Amino acid sequence: QLQPVESGGGLVQPGGSLRLSCVASGLRSGRNSIGWFRQAPGKGREGVSCISTSGIADYAESVKGRFTISRDNAKGTVFLQMNSLKPEDTATYYCTVVLTHPPMCIMAPLSDDYWGQGTHVAVSS
Numbered sequence: 865q866l867q868p869v870e871s872g873g874g875l876v877q878p879g880g881s882l883r884l885s886c887v888a889s890g891l892r893s894g895r896n897s898i899g900w901f902r903q904a905p906g907k908g909r910e911g912v913s914c915i916s917t918s919g920i921a922d923y924a925e926s927v928k929g930r931f932t933i934s935r936d937n938a939k940g941t942v943f944l945q946m947n948s949l950k951p952e953d954t955a956t957y958y959c960t961v962v963l964t965h966p967p968m969c970i971m972a973p974l975s976d977d978y979w980g981q982g983t984h985v986a987v988s989s
Contacts, residue, residue, distance in 0.1 A: 866890035866978050868898075868959045873983035876949055884944040884983060886959030894937035897969035899962035900944045902955035902985075911971035912957070913944060918967040926952075949987045956982040 868891075872884040886898065899914035913923045913933040921933045932945040942959060960978045963970040973979075 866896065866961055868978065868980040870957060870959055870980050870983040872944075873957060873985045875986045875988065877989050878950060878987055880949050880987070881945070881947045882949065882985060884946065884957055884959075884985075886942040886944075886980070887940060889940055891935070891937065891940040891942065894935075896961045896974075897964040898935065898942045898959055899969065899971050899973070900933065900942075900957060900959050901971075901973075902953075902957045903982075904952075904955040907955075909958070914962045914969035914971045915942060916964060916967055916969040920967050920969065922969055922971060924971070946985070949985075951987045954985060954987050956984045958982040 866888050868886045868888040897916045900912040901909050902912050903909040915921045915933045930948045935942045961974040963972050
């Protein structure tokens, strides 16, 4: 089952941190590259980060040096540690299975069938 459940969002002040979690039983196999995407009000969905089956990560330029993606296959969980948050990071964050070009991931969804409900992040003072 690859339908993810995202959690960990909330309201945080600029400069603060949050850790998002993406859980799906199908992730325990470790055979899928997973990506985080976000959608701000009135904007399209954009890629934030992805991690390949080999554990190699990629990041959007806007979050490099601030966000870290990781995975725990035993727990079927992918994490997104977000530090130094900015107001422009405010969005609903989603995780999903992404394309793979071994050993790298590609920050593009594999299918429209694997989106979760998302978790909302608000960065405001």
